Amino acid sequence: MKTTDQTDHKRRDFLKTGVAASAVTLAPGIVMHTAEAAPRDKAVDSSVRWGMLVDTFKCASGCDSCVQACNEENGLEAYSMPEGADPEKWDQQRPKWMRNVTLKDNLSGRISNLPLMCQHCENPPCADVCPTGASFRRADGIVMVDRHTCIGCRYCMMACPYKARSFIHENVDIKPELAPRGKGCVESCNFCVHRLDDGETSTACQDACPENAIIFGDLNDPNSEVSKALAEYPSVQIRADLRLNTGVRYSGI
Amino acid sequence: MSKSIEQKSVKFAVFLAVLVSMLMISTAYAGKNWRAEGNSKASQMAQNAEMCVRDTDFMRRNHMELIQHDRDVTVRQGVRTLDGSLKGCVTCHANKQESGEYVPVTAMSGPGGSQFCASCHVYTSVSLDCFQCHSTVPTE
Ligand code: SF4
Ligand code: SF4
Numbered sequence: 031m032k033t034t035d036q037t038d039h040k041r042r043d044f045l046k047t048g049v050a051a052s053a054v055t056l057a058p059g060i061v062m063h064t065a066e067a068a069p070r071d072k073a074v075d076s077s078v079r080w081g082m083l084v085d086t087f088k089c090a091s092g093c094d095s096c097v098q099a100c101n102e103e104n105g106l107e108a109y110s111m112p113e114g115a116d117p118e119k120w121d122q123q124r125p126k127w128m129r130n131v132t133l134k135d136n137l138s139g140r141i142s143n144l145p146l147m148c149q150h151c152e153n154p155p156c157a158d159v160c161p162t163g164a165s166f167r168r169a170d171g172i173v174m175v176d177r178h179t180c181i182g183c184r185y186c187m188m189a190c191p192y193k194a195r196s197f198i199h200e201n202v203d204i205k206p207e208l209a210p211r212g213k214g215c216v217e218s219c220n221f222c223v224h225r226l227d228d229g230e231t232s233t234a235c236q237d238a239c240p241e242n243a244i245i246f247g248d249l250n251d252p253n254s255e256v257s258k259a260l261a262e263y264p265s266v267q268i269r270a271d272l273r274l275n276t277g278v279r280y281s282g283i
Numbered sequence: 284m285s286k287s288i289e290q291k292s293v294k295f296a297v298f299l300a301v302l303v304s305m306l307m308i309s310t311a312y313a314g315k316n317w318r319a320e321g322n323s324k325a326s327q328m329a330q331n332a333e334m335c336v337r338d339t340d341f342m343r344r345n346h347m348e349l350i351q352h353d354r355d356v357t358v359r360q361g362v363r364t365l366d367g368s369l370k371g372c373v374t375c376h377a378n379k380q381e382s383g384e385y386v387p388v389t390a391m392s393g394p395g396g397s398q399f400c401a402s403c404h405v406y407t408s409v410s411l412d413c414f415q416c417h418s419t420v421p422t423e
Binding site: 068069070071072073074166168169170174176177178201205206207210211212213214215223226227228 | 354355356358359360361362363364370414415416417418419421422
């Protein structure tokens with residue numbers, strides 16, 4: 031078995047997009063992505079690259095519907111504090127795949143809100159540093175942890191510039207059938223991969239957002255909603271200077 | 284000279300021990316046919332199924348290889364229709380209590396005694412790590 035799955039990762043293309051930092055270069059898709067109705071029976075390939083656009087103009091202050099939906103979908107709340115633990119520490123270390131972030135421009139005082147999660151980097155630092163190959167990028171652009179081989183060293187948590195990863199310190203109360211998880215592994219947003227593999231084309235956070243601030247879809251398909259929105263509105267990568275060519279883009283910041 | 288005789292007898296003793304334990308295990312398994320009519324241990328679903336994803340003898344010896352291979356393909360390539368699905372094992376082999384609730388496949392007691400995974404794994408003293416993360420009962 032291969033330990034990395036960085037198929038079709040072309041260094042040159044990466045450099046090109048890296049230079050064009052916020053210009054959002056989206057390769058015109060040759061193969062049109064169509065939603066499959068049945069569970070996936072073929073290996074994913076790079077004809078699809080899953081990605082997301084968050085419109086921070088729409089993201090309402092104080093709203094955390096997306097975070098709640100993510101917790102619900104992936105069973106993140108089924109996790110109880112062991113007796114004698116420090117509640118403050120426990121709270122700080124709770125698994126969070128998504129967090130609400132408030133940004134303030136010190137010059138103008140303008141405040142914007144946004145959900146921050148794994149940015150599904152094309153060249154993920156988490157996977158670079160992982161000693162076991164457990165952190166990997168699937169051919170369709172989803173960066174995941176293979177918990178079967180994760181040894182819980184948390185190196186990836188240190189490498190991630192977006193604080194996107196969580197470590198599971200204690201046994202979980204419920205092991206969700208769709209997203210199995212347990213003590214001793216690192217985990218992060220996986221774009222609701224169980225949904226995508228079942229032929230769905232939306233994520234829990236996108237479905238939950240009352241303001242439609244999250245658009246999810248195939249960046250390689252020029253006709254997908256997310257590609258059209260990216261072509262129409264200006265958007266940026268957070269920390270574009272790191273040249274990670276993230277799959278999650280933000281507009282309005 | 285005496286050394287080599289000693290080595291030979293050690294080898295024979297090991298061979299004998301392996302033979303005896305194999306005989307013991309096969310006698311212990313002789314009466315266990317999960318799909319047999321009237322076996323309270325086989326869940327209704329497993330009893331109704333034509334057969335498991337492979338024949339029983341193969342599964343007894345190789346289920347772990349099957350599961351391990353297919354987990355890599357599933358996690359890394361997203362293929363969700365493979366035979367070696369742990370979820371599939373649990374869905375088919377979990378028993379229901381009279382109350383209608385599922386009994387964990389790793390439980391030491393329940394309808395018909397110890398449950399599907401537990402019955403062999405406890406007997407052979409092989410620890411089961413799958414269920415640190417995976418569900419021991421079907422949830423859908
Ligand atoms: S955002 Fe962090 S966890 Fe996600 S791919 Fe990039 S480095 Fe890895
Ligand atoms: S915690 Fe797991 S996924 Fe992260 S670097 Fe260590 S082995 Fe890899």
